[in-house]
Amino acid sequence: MSAIMLEAIIAGAISGIIVVAFFIAIDQNRATLKQAAAGVWAQPTESTTALKQLEGMLRPITSRLPALAAGRLREKLSRAGDPGNLSPSGFQALRYGLGALLAIIGLTLGLLIPLPMPTLVVAPIAGAIAAVIGYMTPSVWLEFRISSRRHQIQRSLAEATDLLTLVVESGMSLDEGLLSITERFHNALGDEIGKVLREIRLGRPRMAALEHMAEVSGVPDLHHLVESIVQSDQMGVPIARLLRVQATEMRRRQRQTAQERAAQASSRMVFPMVGCIFPVLWIVLLGPAIIQILKSIH
Numbered sequence: 001m002s003a004i005m006l007e008a009i010i011a012g013a014i015s016g017i018i019v020v021a022f023f024i025a026i027d028q029n030r031a032t033l034k035q036a037a038a039g040v041w042a043q044p045t046e047s048t049t050a051l052k053q054l055e056g057m058l059r060p061i062t063s064r065l066p067a068l069a070a071g072r073l074r075e076k077l078s079r080a081g082d083p084g085n086l087s088p089s090g091f092q093a094l095r096y097g098l099g100a101l102l103a104i105i106g107l108t109l110g111l112l113i114p115l116p117m118p119t120l121v122v123a124p125i126a127g128a129i130a131a132v133i134g135y136m137t138p139s140v141w142l143e144f145r146i147s148s149r150r151h152q153i154q155r156s157l158a159e160a161t162d163l164l165t166l167v168v169e170s171g172m173s174l175d176e177g178l179l180s181i182t183e184r185f186h187n188a189l190g191d192e193i194g195k196v197l198r199e200i201r202l203g204r205p206r207m208a209a210l211e212h213m214a215e216v217s218g219v220p221d222l223h224h225l226v227e228s229i230v231q232s233d234q235m236g237v238p239i240a241r242l243l244r245v246q247a248t249e250m251r252r253r254q255r256q257t258a259q260e261r262a263a264q265a266s267s268r269m270v271f272p273m274v275g276c277i278f279p280v281l282w283i284v285l286l287g288p289a290i291i292q293i294l295k296s297i298h
Contacts, residue, residue: 078216080145081191091138099135106130146218149188153219156189158254161225161247169240174229175200192217207233221250 073088086094107130110123160181167177178197182190192213199209207230214226225246232239 075216076142076146079149079218080142081149081188083142083145091142095135095138098138099131102134103127103131150217150219152188153192153217153222156185156187157219157221157225158247158250160185160189160193161243161250165240165243165247168243174206174239221253224249 070088073091077083077086077088077091084090104127107123107127110126111119113122115122163180163184164174164177167180168174175197178193182194182197184190185193196206196209196213199212200206210226210229214223217223225243228242228246229239231237232242
């Protein structure tokens with residue numbers, strides 16, 4: 001068993017190092033975006049370089065990704081906040097690498113752990129299951145990250161619009177208002193606004209950068225807000241008034257969504273009550289009577 005424990009510890013350590021390095025790259029990438037929004041350019045991190053090396057090693061495999069699939073994956077990575085500055089081929093390299101690593105771990109454990117079934121049957125099954133889990137885990141995590149960032153943007157958008165309105169009404173420019181949002185909101189919305197400011201500094205038109213942000217985010221309220229800003233810029237309408245209207249409309253939609261969820265709460269509570277509360281209630285009520293009946297019978 002000591003050899004099995006040693007193999008498990010080594011496999012766990014290797015997996016932990018890879019996972020920790022990946023998430024450190026994500027955090028450092030987020031910090032880089034915030035620094036870029038403030039006008040500070042950061043150097044590439046070592047963890048990001050490691051991911052790029054993994055991408056280079058698996059490039060002969062990942063380069064075969066179809067253009068349509070690569071475009072969709074590029075869109076998902078953008079909506080997820082570009083974790084680790086990964087390209088589509090880099091993300092595929094991560095999936096292949098993690099799948100191969102877990103396949104080796106599963107195969108090793110299947111060979112070492114004694115089971116009633118034949119080892120030649122257990123080991124391939126364990127390796128295949130581990131490979132599928134390793135290959136699918138980055139995609140599941142990416143979808144979860146996209147959903148989480150959308151939720152963060154949706155929750156912060158009304159307050160950010162109020163802040164932008166106050167800044168513009170005080171006589172400051174729109175860019176200064178966007179910068180104040182990045183300083184106030186340290187979440188997905190602040191990251192996206194930071195990207196917009198970086199693109200503007202690189203020479204991209206302001207409205208084009210805002211429209212690209214709204215398209216990538218996939219949040220309807222943000223899309224409506226950007227449309228209002230673009231229309232006010234084209235028609236010469238005071239932007240502060242439109243921002244105030246948009247903030248009021250966002251809060252109205254948020255209240256309506258909260259009311260709809262509250263109305264659905266009663267129906268969602270039926271199954272937990274039937275499955276968990278009612279059986280316990282019947283045991284408490286009928287348990288003593290059943291015990292007395294059994295005692296009288298014996």
